[in-house]
Amino acid sequence: MPSVAASRPRGSTPRGIKITSNRFYKDSETIRCVGPGGYSDPPLGKEFVGFGILQIEEHYSNYTGGLPHCYIPLLSVKPGIKSMGYGKSIVDHLIAEAxxxxxxxxxxxxxxxxxxxxxxxxxxxxxxxxKCQFVVLNPNNPISDPDEHNEPYFVMARNVALSEKVVPAPMPS
Incomplete structure (x- = not known):
């Protein structure tokens, strides 16, 4: 995916600029990201294993001094293939993109x-x-989700500033 920053004028705001949606497929013994978008059928011979979305928004900007932040609103692994490391691979890719x-x-x-x-x-x-070094920010005060029968949820976060430990996976050609 080309960098959005290359076309961003200095001093402009990134709010809402970059949204990444990816689908992941099993390719031999590896997991491959096919995106952005990924709303087409899986390539022949590759099993769909899950998807994740990364976006920039301000939903939790009260934790960031008002700055927009990267957010994973949706992540899913195909039922029946859970506990095989696919979820972690997807999260790792989204961390690298963030x-x-x-x-x-x-x-x-x-x-x-x-x-x-x-x-x-x-x-x-x-x-x-x-496994992914996120921290629960509200462990004693979960938030009720009115869209899901007031099901309580935690807010989690982690620092993703680039270091030697965060290496973005290359996108397939």
Missing amino acids: ALNVRDFEGYVSSYLFLDVYVANEPAIRLYRD
């Missing part, structure tokens, strides 16, 4: 990546917290 956004929009976007997860989804909480 790190590129933070680099490209330095000073205009918070270095924190946010997501929210239902309190009842313990496997996802363990994945984000234990």
Whole structure:
């Protein structure tokens, strides 16, 4: 995916500029990201394993001093193939994409990546917290989701500023 920053005039705001939506497919023993978009049928011989969305928004800007931030509003692994590492691979890719956004929009976007997860989804909480270094920001005060019968959820975040440990995976050609 070409960098949006290359066409961004200095001093302009990144709000709403970059939205990445990706589908992931099993390719031999590896996971491949096919995107952006990914709303077409899976390539022949490759099994669809999940998808994730990354966007820049201001939903949790109260945690970032008012700056827009990267946010994962949706992430899913195909039912029946869970617990095989695909979720972590998708999250790792979205973390790397968020790190590129933070680099490209330095000073205009918070270095924190946010997501929210239902309190009842313990496997996802363990994945984000234990394997992906997200921290629960409201452990004693979950938020009720009025769109989902007031199901409580946690807000989680992690710093994604580029370092030697965050290396973006190349997009397939």
